């Protein structure tokens with residue numbers, strides 16, 4: 714079953730083509746990694762899929778809802794986390810969880826039960842009374858993820874979630890993500906780390922608004938005869954820059 718499907722999805726800002734006729738299929742319970750250099754269109758793609766940015770043309774469904782006509786349904790079913798964690802620094806971990814539970818309309822026993830479930834999944838117990846401002850990047854990241862999971866989203870959208878976080882915390886984070894996917898949650902993640910790309914079920918390499926290659930990490934490496942994904946991506950970027958007829962690297966219409 715598909716969690717996300719797009720056909721010819723396009724976004725133009727003025728005469729700049731930020732996303733150019735993207736066809737995408739992401740299966741339920743898969744971890745899909747969006748890779749690509751800065752400015753390649755990852756965030757624009759994500760914003761359209763989350764229902765916050767209207768496409769210029771093309772189609773898309775997320776969790777069976779049309780991205781153009783049913784954005785409110787989509788927003789209720791997704792959990793979103795970006796590198797700029799939206800935490801309240803002056804509040805403790807527990808108070809942040811309580812606050813976000815309230816935002817999602819969870820109260821009383823239901824809120825308590827859901828928070829306990831998440832605290833056990835993300836391993837937050839022990840620090841619940843610590844202020845967010847005093848937490849390291851890794852703990853903040855896990856707290857932000859916990860907040861994004863409170864309303865039981867079917868799709869988790871993570872925009873560079875591990876930027877600036879230490880390797881041990883990144884590993885723990887990915888163990889949690891893998892558990893969530895096993896439980897049937899679909900994950901769409903952008904990352905610049907190739908070790909994280911290797912952990913995705915499927916990856917798509919987007920450049921100048923176009924998906925150049927996609928598939929499982931194993932399939933992509935085999936087809937392109939490389940041992941490491943970063944070798945391939947550096948080669949692709951160089952080739953595209955040398956061959957492209959794009960003006961200044963971006964496509965204008």
Ligand SMILES: Nc1ncnc2c1ncn2[C@@H]1O[C@H](COP(=O)(O)OP(=O)(O)OP(=O)(O)O)[C@@H](O)[C@H]1O
Pocket residue numbers: 726729731749750751752753754755756757758963
């Ligand atoms: N609201 C906007 N108005 C005009 N141009 C925009 C807007 N949002 C994005 N762009 C442009 O669209 C292109 C794609 O940007 P986007 O943010 O999607 O890339 P990205 O791959 O997410 O980059 P990064 O890794 O830096 O977040 C860039 O050239 C960017 O400057």
